[in-house]
Amino acid sequence: MNPITLGIIYFTIFLGPVITMSSTNLMLMWVGLEFSLLAIIPMLINKKNPRSTEAATKYFVTQATASMIILLAIVLNYKQLGTWMFQQQTNGLILNMTLMALSMKLGLAPFHFWLPEVTQGIPLHMGLILLTWQKIAPLSILIQIYPLLNSTIILMLAITSIFMGAWGGLNQTQMRKIMAYSSIAHMGWMLAILPYNPSLTLLNLMIYIILTVPMFMALMLNSSMTINSISLLWNKTPAMLTMISLMLLSLGGLPPLTGFLPKWIIITELMKNNCLIMAPLMAMMALLNLFFYTRLIYSTSLTMFPTNNNSKMMTHQTKTKPNPMFSTLTIMSTMTLPLAPQLII
Template sequence: MNPITLMIIYLTIILGPMITMTSNNLLIMWVGLEMSLLAIIPLLMNKKNPRSTEAATKYFITQATASMIILLVIMLNYKQLGTWTFQQQTNTMLTNIMLISLSIKLGMAPFHLWLPEVTQGIPMLTGLLLLTWQKIAPITILFQIYYLLNTTITSIIAMLSILVGAWGGLNQTQTRKIMAYSSIAHMGWMLAILPYNPNMTLMNLSIYIMMMIPMFLMFSSFNSSSMNSISLMWNKNPTIPMMISIILLSLGGLPPLTGFLPKWAIITELLKNNCLIITTIMAMMALMNLFFYTRLIYSTSLTTFPINNNSKMLYHHNNKKLNYIISMLMIISTLTLPISPQLVT
């Protein structure tokens, strides 16, 4: 792709969520959503093959439908109140529709079916962009209107997302689909706590992004798109399997790693608000998430070649340099639990 075109695309992708984050005008927020949507489509189709074309088409149709619904809600709210912001007097039906349309944009259940397929059909680094940066703008809008959200509908969508994210990832062998279902489950945790403590949603999102970046960078560096290819990773760089295993355990929320912090804080806050059944189901589904992370760890760390042939030790011949940011993010995504009191308060 032309470097100038690529620079404009990435600049638009960066500016879109930033415009949404820094505005309190619903119409400007919608413009930010549209900028990030239209800019990422060329990246989805960068590798010209039927899978990427199908993924880009699914993504565009789904996101355009959600954007159309959001614009309809904004116009109806302006007709009712004469303002471009949501107020306490806003019709409850409009806020519920806004929640559902933003759930479609986030790929949350029961509107999740497009997310694993789109993630599977695009390059690894574009998948990272889709599962991290593209989530920021819709969550920002939810953060600004959290006090208007119906807690019942919010809890239902969150619970469905956690259930789908746990069950859907169990039988997957493709790393991008596993990460997509992991993203659905994490979005469910963020939405579950949003009506009660929105700051914890932002903390969970930040930690989730910091864990996903090194994971995808390592998968991309070694072209590990399936569990079979992951099992051959140890002979390319012996330290990578250990790093991937630790980050996967952190994603699963295993103490004393960083990923345990948001789950522990969210469960504590929900129990303070007497959400006993939801909390119990969330904890059980977290164990199921940990199960399919453990399957990846098994493929990464506990499988070896059937013979000990030195010619298979490719790291002696091909010393592939890793991105320096991986080391820093590896530390942040695994060892920040001791400073949790500063993060939670």
């Protein structure tokens, strides 16, 4: 692709969420969403992989449907109240339509079926953008309008997403699908705390991005797509396999790694708000999520085949170029909580 065209596309992908976050007008928010959608579609298509065209089509149809519902809600709200922003007098049906459409854009259950399939069919670097940067714009709209939304529906979407994110990842062998189901579960945690403390939703989003970026970078550096390909790293770069294992445990929320921090804070905040059923339920689902990460690590690094001396010698001959950004993000994704334990107070 032409470098100038590529630069324009990446700039538009960056610009879309920025417009949405900085707007107080629903139409401008919608324009920001469309900027991101239309700019990312050409990047999802890979001529060498026919499945990427299918993934791009699925992504476009799903996102276009959600955008149409949001636009319909905006127009109905303007017709009813004569304003381009939701108000206390806004019809509940319009708000619920918007919530469902944003849930579809975020990949929240039960509107999540497109996300694993699309993530599996696109390159790793685009999967990273899809699971991190593309989540910011819809989530920023939810944070702005959450006082008007039905908290019961929000909590139901959150619980369903956490459960489906944990349950869906159990039988997966493809790393991109595992990361997609991890994204669904993390989005559920962000949504669960939204009605009570939206600042914790932003904290959870930031930590989720810190956890996800180095994980995708590790997969890209080693061209690892499946669990089997990760297990082969032991003979090539054993240090990389160790870091991937730690990052997976952090994604699962195992203390004292970084991923435990948002779960601990969110459960504490839910208990303070007398959510005495939801908090233990989310904790049990987090164990289910941690189980498939632990099983993944068990099959890749804890049960290794015997290696002969030649393969061990090859290990010392393998050299990789230093990557300061990857090293920094890896430390942040695993050691933030041990280095700063007062964050949970």
